[in-house]
Structure formats: structure tokens, C-alpha cells
């Protein structure tokens with residue numbers, strides 16, 4: 001018998017697949033305080049949650065019997081995935097079940113903003129018949145800027161077109177072809193912010209998207225812009241939003257999600273321009289039933305030895321395969337992470353080649369790991385080595401794998417190449433006997449760098465003095481160079497310099513390096 005804990009309110013109809021299994025003992029105990037959950041979790045084999053319950057490391061470490069955590073919804077930012085993976089607990093979610101509801105809620109927010117519906121309703125409840133104060137704007141022919149064109153962003157785009165809005169979107173994986181097929185425009189983040197009358201955010205909350213909409217971003221928007229966040233609190237900087245509204249830059253904001261939830265006592269809620277709902281995007285009978293069915297199937301199946309449909313973290317691999325390829329796992333992922341740092345355009349193809357010792361080894365898990373490293377900068381914890389290829393395909397990136405026995409000097413070599421419209425980038429790495437992983441080639445140049453820490457790649461002209469100038473500039477910013485590698489195509493031609501430095505370089509510091517006329521390109525990559 002397996003013990004299942006349902007810790008957040010789930011649809012009763014949706015959990016029927018679990019109730020139908022004859023070896024499940026289901027306990028529904030919602031609203032537990034962290035210390036209560038910590039005390040109880042030890043006897044459970046499965047934990048089902050929505051976004052309220054925070055499944056922290058402390059809780060996971062008390063969960064000695066836990067095999068699976070299921071999130072009945074999309075965002076897994078309330079679950080410590082690293083702790084779950086470290087403790088061998090698989091995490092699953094239900095990524096598709098609430099897409100429609102979240103898109104509909106977003107449209108309701110846009111329409112409520114444009115016609116002041118919540119404000120007018122409150123006024124009428126106070127027995128005021130105020131028709132002048134609540135004159136709105138039509139959305140027809142207005143431009144909707146969508147930041148993040150994944151499942152929900154795309155559904156919002158289709159609905160907004162139905163309202164005859166002009167739609168422009170930014171997503172790192174959005175190509176012109178895809179935008180054309182959807183009948184929408186596409187641009188950089190700045191272009192979208194500058195063009196839009198209404199902006200709606202649909203990205204996950206990641207290191208990269210945290211406070212993506214800050215005071216700088218508000219500065220780029222049209223005066224009188226209206227903004228919606230039905231994605232995750234923290235993507236919009238709430239203090240910056242408050243000032244942008246008070247200054248008159250932003251005419252209205254609709255928020256379903258907040259940096260700290262519950263969000264009941266905040267100065268934003270006192271502004272008449274702000275309308276808000278308490279994280280209701282997925283709160284429909286339909287969505288709740290679907291997500292509960294999805295996770296119930298995965299939990300019942302997994303506990304009975306079947307593969308899961310929507311894994312979020314690492315699954316286990318057969319021991320024989322794992323033993324041979326485990327040493328290469330970190331290297332393959334780091335090569336992917338390095339490459340996305342040098343991918344300045346939309347990726348269309350990723351080619352992964354294996355040579356030498358890797359010729360007759362099962363390398364598919366390494367390819368998935370390399371693709372995971374490449375995608376995770378934009379897709380975050382949602383991507384893992386099981387779903388990496390599927391997600392790449394969904395983003396329109398084709399993956400190719402090939403093997404060769406010869407290696408020209410290395411006993412083993414993994415090369416990852418990205419093909420974009422604007423050209424190609426590549427990186428190769430090897431495991432040096434006893435010395436660990438090394439990056440040994442970047443875009444065909446020979447280098448020797450450990451794939452770890454803060455790496456700066458500089459493409460420059462091969463003329464005397466560049467190395468000295470670069471050293472002085474970095475010294476001026478008090479940045480210590482730990483290692484330096486240089487290689488060139490030919491004397492006086494193109495050259496590459498790879499530095500490892502002691503700390504992260506911010507955008508401003510990078511810009512000062514780019515000012516040197518001998519420098520073509522500088523990228524900073526933190527591995």
C-alpha cells in the first residue's frame with residue numbers, strides 16, 4: 001500500500017485515477033504549516049501540491065519514504081528541485097492542463113483594464129453612478145506586446161487577434177517563420193516594450209527573468225501603457241511598477257501573481273490603477289480537473305513501476321549505461337550552457353558529435369544533457385534530460401547526433417554546434433585522464449579551459465598590444481584574470497582570447513571591453 005498526501009486543494013473528480021487504484025491510501029490534508037508538513041511527510045510515498053505548499057529542502061530531507069512529488073499545474077518554483085533530485089525523488093507536473101484557463105484569465109485582465117470594469121463595479125457598489133470617470137479605451141487596433149510565447153503566450157496571441165489587436169511578441173525561441181505562421185509580429189524585448197499599448201508577461205520566473213520588467217524597462221515603454229502579469233510574481237519589479245504608475249508612465253496594471261503570496265497588504269493595492277486577483281489564472285473547474293487527472297495518472301503509474309509522462313527533474317538511468325557515461329554528464333551539459341552563451345540568434349539546429357572512446361558508447365543521454373544545458377537558460381528547471389529533446393523540437397530546433405572513431409589527439413571528444421540563420425557556433429570538450437573536463441575548441445580555435453566559473457571569450461584582431469590593453473581594462477574594473485588562452489587563424493588575422501576571471505562581469509563592464517577597436521565581440525559566460 002502506498003501512502004499519498006494531497007496537501008493543496010485538488011479537484012475530487014480529478015483524483016479519481018488515484019482513488020481507483022487499489023493500492024493507494026489517500027490522505028487529503030490541506031493548509032498544513034511548514035512544521036506540520038515536515039512532521040507528517042516521513043510516512044508518505046507521494047506528495048501532491050499546487051502552488052501554495054512550499055516543498056523546501058527541509059521538508060524533502062524529512063521525507064524518507066517519498067518517491068514522487070506531483071505539481072498539479074505548471075510552475076514548480078515552490079518545489080526545491082535540486083533537493084528532490086539529490087534525494088532521488090522524481091518531480092512531475094501538469095504543463096498543459098491549465099493553459100487555456102490562464103490565457104482566458106489574461107484576456108479577462110486585459111479587457112477589465114481597458115474598460116475599468118473592477119473600478120467601476122466598486123464605485124457602483126458604493127452607490128455612485130459615475131459614467132465620466134470610467135471611460136475606457138478599445139483594444140481593437142491597439143498593440144499587444146507578449147513577452148514569452150510558450151503555451152500560454154501563444155494562446156493569448158490567438159485570442160488577442162480575435163479581438164483585432166495587433167500582436168508583437170518576444171521569446172528567445174521565436175523565429176520569423178513561426179511569427180509569420182501565427183500572423184503576429186516579432187521583435188527583441190526592447191522592440192516589444194517600445195511598440196506595445198498593452199504588455200502581457202508569460203515567461204517562467206528564472207534567474208534571467210527575475211525583475212526583467214524593472215525601471216529601465218518601464219522607461220522604454222509608451223506613456224500610458226497598461227501591463228498584465230498572469231505568469232509569476234517577481235518578473236515585474238513591484239517597486240518599479242509602483243513608481244511607474246505614480247509617475248503617470250503606466251496607466252494601469254493587472255496582476256494575478258505577486259513576489260510574496262498571499263499578497264493582501266501592499267501599497268500597489270491602494271492605487272486605483274491596479275486591479276488584481278489572488279492567483280486565479282488556473283482556478284477553473286476544467287483546468288483543475290485536467291491537471292489533477294494528469295498528475296494522478298503519473299503518480300499511480302510511477303508507483304506501480306510505469307514511466308511518467310511529465311517529469312521535471314532527472315530520472316534514474318540503468319546502472320550499466322550510467323557507469324560508462326556518468327563521467328561525461330557534467331561536460332556535455334556545460335558544453336550546452338557555454339554554447340547558448342554564444343548564441344546571439346535563434347537556434348535552428350544543434351549538432352552533437354562524439355569521437356574516440358565515445359564511439360561505441362550509448363550517448364543519447366549525453367546528447368539530452370547537452371541540449372538541456374543549451375535550453376535551460378531560457379526554459380529553467382522545466383527542462384531535464386528526459387524532456388530536453390522534446391522541448392527543443394517544440395521550439396523548432398532539430399537535433400543531430402553523429403559518431404566517429406578518430407579524434408586527432410584526444411582520446412575522447414564531444415563537440416556541440418549550433419546552426420542559426422546568421423551562422424554557426426561550436427564548442428568541443430574532452431575528459432583529460434586524471435585532470436577532469438576541458439573545453440578544447442571554440443569555433444575551431446584551440447583552447448584549454450576548465451568549463452567552470454566565469455569565462456570571458458573575446459574575438460579580436462591579431463595585432464600587438466591587444467592582450468595588454470585587455471589586461472589593463474580588466475584591472476581598472478578590479479577584475480582578476482585567473483587564466484588566459486589565445487589562438488589565431490593566421491598572423492594578423494582573426495584571433496580568440498579566452499579568460500577565466502574571479503567574478504561575474506556585468507553588462508556595463510562588458511561594454512567597456514567592447515569599446516576597444518581591435519575587439520569584434522566579447523561574451524561573458526558563467527558556468
Ligand SMILES: NC(=O)c1ccc[n+]([C@@H]2O[C@H](COP(=O)([O-])OP(=O)(O)OC[C@H]3O[C@@H](n4cnc5c(N)ncnc54)[C@H](O)[C@@H]3O)[C@@H](O)[C@H]2O)c1
Nearest residue numbers: 075102148149150151152171202203204230231281282378
Ligand atoms: N497565473 C496562473 O495561475 C498561472 C497558470 C498557469 C501558468 N502560469 C505561469 O505562466 C508562465 C508561462 O507558462 P507556460 O505554460 O506558457 O510556460 P511555457 O514554458 O510553455 O512558456 C514560457 C515561455 O517563456 C519563454 N522565455 C523564457 N525566458 C524568456 C525571456 N527572458 N524573455 C522572453 N521569453 C522567455 C520560453 O522560451 C517559453 O517559450 C509560467 O510562469 C507559469 O508558471 C501561471
Ligand SMILES: O=C(O)[C@H](O)COP(=O)(O)O
Nearest residue numbers: 050051052073074075282
Ligand atoms: O503554475 C501554475 O500552474 C499556476 O500558477 C497555477 O497555480 P495554482 O495551481 O496554485 O493555481
